[in-house]
Amino acid sequence: MKSNNLALFGGQKAVTLPIPSWPRIAEEEIAAVVKQMLAGSLSEVFRSGIIAEFEDAFAKYQGRKYALSFSDGTASIHAAVFAAGVGPGDEVLQTSNTWISAINAIMHGNGIPIFCDIVPDGFTIDPDEIRRKAGPRTKAVIVTHLWGVPAEMDEVLEAAEEKNLVVIEDCSHAHGATYKGKKVGSIGDMGCFSLQASKSIVAGEGGVMVTDERRLYERAMLPGHHDARLGQELTLEETKRYATAGMYWKYRASPIGIALANAQLKHLDEWTRNRRQNREYLKKQIEDIKFIVWPKIPNYVELGFYGTPVFYDQKAADGIPRDVFIKAMSAEGVPLSTGYRVWYLEPLFQDQFFYGRGCPWSCPYADRHIKYNPGDLPRTEELAQKTIIIPMQHFINPCKEVMDQYAEAFHKVAKNIGKLASIRVD
Numbered sequence: 001m002k003s004n005n006l007a008l009f010g011g012q013k014a015v016t017l018p019i020p021s022w023p024r025i026a027e028e029e030i031a032a033v034v035k036q037m038l039a040g041s042l043s044e045v046f047r048s049g050i051i052a053e054f055e056d057a058f059a060k061y062q063g064r065k066y067a068l069s070f071s072d073g074t075a076s077i078h079a080a081v082f083a084a085g086v087g088p089g090d091e092v093l094q095t096s097n098t099w100i101s102a103i104n105a106i107m108h109g110n111g112i113p114i115f116c117d118i119v120p121d122g123f124t125i126d127p128d129e130i131r132r133k134a135g136p137r138t139k140a141v142i143v144t145h146l147w148g149v150p151a152e153m154d155e156v157l158e159a160a161e162e163k164n165l166v167v168i169e170d171c172s173h174a175h176g177a178t179y180k181g182k183k184v185g186s187i188g189d190m191g192c193f194s195l196q197a198s199k200s201i202v203a204g205e206g207g208v209m210v211t212d213e214r215r216l217y218e219r220a221m222l223p224g225h226h227d228a229r230l231g232q233e234l235t236l237e238e239t240k241r242y243a244t245a246g247m248y249w250k251y252r253a254s255p256i257g258i259a260l261a262n263a264q265l266k267h268l269d270e271w272t273r274n275r276r277q278n279r280e281y282l283k284k285q286i287e288d289i290k291f292i293v294w295p296k297i298p299n300y301v302e303l304g305f306y307g308t309p310v311f312y313d314q315k316a317a318d319g320i321p322r323d324v325f326i327k328a329m330s331a332e333g334v335p336l337s338t339g340y341r342v343w344y345l346e347p348l349f350q351d352q353f354f355y356g357r358g359c360p361w362s363c364p365y366a367d368r369h370i371k372y373n374p375g376d377l378p379r380t381e382e383l384a385q386k387t388i389i390i391p392m393q394h395f396i397n398p399c400k401e402v403m404d405q406y407a408e409a410f411h412k413v414a415k416n417i418g419k420l421a422s423i424r425v426d
């Protein structure tokens, strides 16, 4: 029997089994990357080779007409913002509760981010906020399926239609997740995915955007793809004339990374099923811990993974701060983390420091001067205090034994929570 003494105080760690490393680098990934290197094809300026193969496979997986690969997920969002027709003075709705680059992509597209609060006890955009916050200059809404939890897409689409907005889904945490039987990324006008090394399938660094609309596909190609590909693919009057010069941030994906993602894509559904099963198993084991509150997931969605979120109820944990709990769990061998900062309170947004001279906020084309204040999004601000992320993307096989040890760690720290009163975390 293992000791009940907390590892933080020198006791034996609850988790002794090795945690699978992520991303998986198995024979299959190695073979795919080596094959790509031996083919001598380290850059594809046309839509050709492994890039075309992956884009075809990803479009098919998503059930969409077009997939366009990128150097990273941020680039795919920037290109989607451009494709949506956002220009100087235009506004884009976005949650603050997301990774910062998915907000900065709006500013790179010359747009002004308008922050929307999230649904009660959830993580994703509140559709009523879309109605409340959209103004005459609002062109698009970015809907992030945060921590793999799909947003309420029926209501989002309804609100977006009322306000005539382009819907960009950010699926960087939610590869393989579904909403009412549809894959996320295939519901709005465009779906963007990061393939960065910590995501559900990886290119190391990479991204991909999907859409059914030729016009959006062609426009999204302009900011970052090479004139070779632009010349090969652009057909519309509004895009073709710029094919020679392009717009050139250079957002092409690396074929080596894409070879890796292409090998992993074949396993995505199986891995996602196993991750869900591991999550369910862990949840059942620790549901009795009153200060760990599991979000309610409607039965019409299936989760994707980038960790899995729970809420920490500090009052129910005898007042022990979340970061102290995380420190104790980490000592037991469960590396928990917190969610995102409240970005609009950061100096970048408070100082409106971006392109200098206040742009894009005070751009002469803007109709109103947006400012961001504490208290703007009460649910988002509360969420930032109570989210805990349990790593889950590592567990692509049934991992009952490790989940048992995770559960043991949670129970051990819960039983000893009062002993953490003297611990401080800077």
Ligand SMILES: Cc1ncc(COP(=O)(O)O)c(C=O)c1O
Pocket (backbone or CB within 6 Å): 072, 073, 074, 075, 098, 099, 101, 102, 144, 170, 172, 173, 194, 195, 196, 205, 206, 207
């Ligand atoms: C929600 C979300 N959107 C976008 C991105 C950007 O992806 P990338 O890091 O590939 O640029 C990330 C990356 O972590 C993310 O978490």
